[in-house]
Amino acid sequence: MMRKEKMHIPMPDDERMEMEIKKIVAQGLRRQPSFWVSLQTIVQQIGFRQLFSDRSEQVYLWMMALMVGVIFFVKPDLAVEQVADVYAFLFLVSPVLFFVFSVYTYANKITNGTYEVEMTCKYDVYQMIAFRMLAFSIVTIVMNAAMIAGFVALYENVAFLRALVISTTGLFVFSVFFLFVMWKRRSTMTVVVVIGSWLLGNILAKQVNASLYNDMLVHLPLVVYALVLIGAAYMYVQLLKKFMRQHNAEGVF
Amino acid sequence: MIVLKDVSKRYGDFTALHDINLEFTNGLYGLLAPNGAGKTTMIKMLATLMRPSGGEILYDGKDIFQMEETYRTLLGYLPQQFGFYKNYSPKQYLLYLAALKGIGKKEALVKIEELLEKVALPDVMNKKMKKFSGGMIQRVGIAQALLNDPKVLILDEPTAGLDPKERARFRHLLSELGRDRLVLVSTHIVSDIESIANEIVMIKNRQILYKDSVEKICQTLEGHVYETSIKYEELDAFRNRAILLSEKQEQGNTIVRFIHKGKPDVAWLPVTPQLEDVFLYEYRDDVDGEV
Ligand SMILES: Nc1ncnc2c1ncn2[C@@H]1O[C@H](COP(=O)(O)OP(=O)(O)O)[C@@H](O)[C@H]1O
Numbered sequence: 187m188m189r190k191e192k193m194h195i196p197m198p199d200d201e202r203m204e205m206e207i208k209k210i211v212a213q214g215l216r217r218q219p220s221f222w223v224s225l226q227t228i229v230q231q232i233g234f235r236q237l238f239s240d241r242s243e244q245v246y247l248w249m250m251a252l253m254v255g256v257i258f259f260v261k262p263d264l265a266v267e268q269v270a271d272v273y274a275f276l277f278l279v280s281p282v283l284f285f286v287f288s289v290y291t292y293a294n295k296i297t298n299g300t301y302e303v304e305m306t307c308k309y310d311v312y313q314m315i316a317f318r319m320l321a322f323s324i325v326t327i328v329m330n331a332a333m334i335a336g337f338v339a340l341y342e343n344v345a346f347l348r349a350l351v352i353s354t355t356g357l358f359v360f361s362v363f364f365l366f367v368m369w370k371r372r373s374t375m376t377v378v379v380v381i382g383s384w385l386l387g388n389i390l391a392k393q394v395n396a397s398l399y400n401d402m403l404v405h406l407p408l409v410v411y412a413l414v415l416i417g418a419a420y421m422y423v424q425l426l427k428k429f430m431r432q433h434n435a436e437g438v439f
Numbered sequence: 440m441i442v443l444k445d446v447s448k449r450y451g452d453f454t455a456l457h458d459i460n461l462e463f464t465n466g467l468y469g470l471l472a473p474n475g476a477g478k479t480t481m482i483k484m485l486a487t488l489m490r491p492s493g494g495e496i497l498y499d500g501k502d503i504f505q506m507e508e509t510y511r512t513l514l515g516y517l518p519q520q521f522g523f524y525k526n527y528s529p530k531q532y533l534l535y536l537a538a539l540k541g542i543g544k545k546e547a548l549v550k551i552e553e554l555l556e557k558v559a560l561p562d563v564m565n566k567k568m569k570k571f572s573g574g575m576i577q578r579v580g581i582a583q584a585l586l587n588d589p590k591v592l593i594l595d596e597p598t599a600g601l602d603p604k605e606r607a608r609f610r611h612l613l614s615e616l617g618r619d620r621l622v623l624v625s626t627h628i629v630s631d632i633e634s635i636a637n638e639i640v641m642i643k644n645r646q647i648l649y650k651d652s653v654e655k656i657c658q659t660l661e662g663h664v665y666e667t668s669i670k671y672e673e674l675d676a677f678r679n680r681a682i683l684l685s686e687k688q689e690q691g692n693t694i695v696r697f698i699h700k701g702k703p704d705v706a707w708l709p710v711t712p713q714l715e716d717v718f719l720y721e722y723r724d725d726v727d728g729e730v
C-alpha cells in the first residue's frame with residue numbers, strides 16, 4: 187500500500203511553504219506571546235461573528251438586552267428620587283447579564299453535545315468564554331454608556347460619568363470574581379455561591395443600611411470609584427491572561 | 440509519535456485502564472474491544488479531554504497536556520456522541536469549528552467544500568442539520584475532524600449509524616488518511632478495521648491484550664479453528680466440547696465454526712483463523728448478545 191507512493195515527492199506550493207515557515211518560526215519563538223498579541227491573533231482567526239456558537243445565543247442576547255431596555259425605559263413609575271436605585275440596579279445588572287449569558291452558552295454546548303469537540307480545538311471553550319468576556323465587557327460598557335445617556339436625558343439627577351463609572355466598576359469587579367472562580371476550577375456550587383453572594387450581598391447591604399449603601403453609590407467620590415475600577419480592570423486582564431492559557435477539559439460547571 | 444507510559448485511569452474506586460504502555464507512529468490503528476472495555480476512556484485521554492490518573496502521554500517526547508494548543512492544533516477528534524447546533528447547516532457549523540481551530544475563513548471555505556464532497560454531503564451543505572439522519576450527522580463529524588488536516592486523527596466509533604455503503608466508503612477514506620498520519624479508530628465491529636488497519640490494539644481486563652498486525656493476532660489461534668457440519672440436535676452437546684464461534688444453517692445441517700485446543704476429530708476441517716474468531720474467543724465471557 188505504502189510502497190507505490192514512494193516515488194512521488196509532493197512539493198509544497200508557495201503558500202503552503204510560507205505557512206510552514208511561519209509555523210516553524212512561531213514554534214521556535216513559542217512560549218508565551220504577549221497577551222495582547224495572542225488576543226489580536228484570536229480576533230483575526232476567529233472573528234467576532236463566530237463568538238456565538240449558536241443562533242439561539244444571539245436571539246437570547248437580544249432578548250436580554252430588550253428586557254433590560256424595557257425595564258429602564260418603559261417602566262413609568264421610576265421616580266426621579268430613585269436615583270440611588272438606578273445606580274444600584276446598574277451595579278447589579280451589568281455583570282449578572284454576562285454571567286447568565288455565559289452559563290447559557292455553556293449549557294447550550296453541553297446539551298447539544300458540542301462541548302467535547304470544541305474542547306479539542308485550538309481555541310477551547312474556556313478560551314472562547316474568556317475572549318467573549320472581553321468582547322462582552324466592551325459591548326456592555328458601550329451599551330451602558332448609551333443607556334445612561336438615555337437616563338441623563340430623562341432624569342437630570344443622574345450624572346453621566348458617575349453612572350458609567352459605577353456600572354463599569356460593577357462589571358469589572360464581578361468579572362474578576364467570575365474569572366477567579368472559573369480559573370480556580372472549583373465546582374458548580376462555588377460558581378452559584380459567588381453569583382448568589384454578589385446579588386444577596388448587594389441587596390442585603392441595601393436592606394440593612396440603605397443610607398450607607400446609597401451614600402456609597404451616590405456620594406462616594408468618583409476618584410475612589412475610578413481607583414477601584416482601575417484596580418479591578420488590572421486584575422481582570424491578569425486573570426484573563428492566566429485563564430486563556432489554561433486547559434482543563436474536565437471543567438467547572 | 441505518541442507514547443503512552445504506564446497510563447492508568449480510575450473513576451473513583453473503579454479502574455478503567457491499568458498500566459497501559461503503547462506506541463503509535465504513522466499509520467492506521469484499530470482499537471478493537473467490546474463495549475465497556477475502556478476504548479472511550481483511552482481516546483478521551485489522547486484527546487486531552489481527561490487526564491490519566493497515573494502515567495503520561497507523550498507526543499514526540501512532550502507531554503500532550505503541557506503542549507496545550509500546540510497539540511490541539513495537530514489533533515482531529517470525533518467523539519462517540521457527536522453533537523451539533525440544531526439550527527446550523529453543516530457549512531455554518533464547520534465554519535464555526537474551523538474558526539476555533541484557527542483556520543482563516545477563506546481557507547476554511549475551500550476546505551469545507553472539499554471535505555463535504557469527500558463524505559458525500561455536498562448537496563445538503565446549506566440544509567439545517569436537525570433534519571439529518573444519524574449517518575449524515577456522523578459524516579459531518581468525520582469532516583469536522585479533518586478540517587485542520589490533523590497529524591493525529593482520533594475517531595471514537597465513527598461507523599456507528601452508517602449504513603453498509605457508507606461504511607465501505609468510510610473504510611476507503613480511512614486507509615487513504617492512514618498513509619501519512621496517525622489514525623486511531625475505535626470500534627467493536629471487527630469488519631470496520633480488519634481489512635484496513637496496519638495494527639490492531641485490543642484491550643482486555645483493563646490492559647492491552649494485543650497490539651499487532653491482523654495476521655500476527657490471528658496466528659495466536661493457528662491450528663485451533665475448525666469448521667464442521669453437525670445435526671441441529673447435536674448442537675448443545677457440541678457446546679460442551681468446544682468453544683463455538685458461529686453457526687449457520689445449511690440444508691438441514693448446522694455448520695459450526697469453533698475453537699478446540701486438543702486432538703481434533705478427523706471429521707473437522709481446519710480453517711484459517713480470522714480476526715473475528717480471535718475477538719469472539721478472547722471476549723467470549725463478555726460479548727454475548729453484543730456483536
Ligand atoms: N465517567 C465515568 N464514571 C465512572 N465510570 C465510567 C465513566 N466513564 C466510563 N466508565 C466505566 O469505564 C469503563 C470503560 O468505559 P468506556 O471507556 O466508555 O468503554 P468503551 O468505550 O470501550 O465502551 C466502563 O465500565 C464504564 O462503565
Ligand SMILES: [Mg+2]
Pocket residue numbers: 475478479480519595596
Ligand atoms: Mg466508547
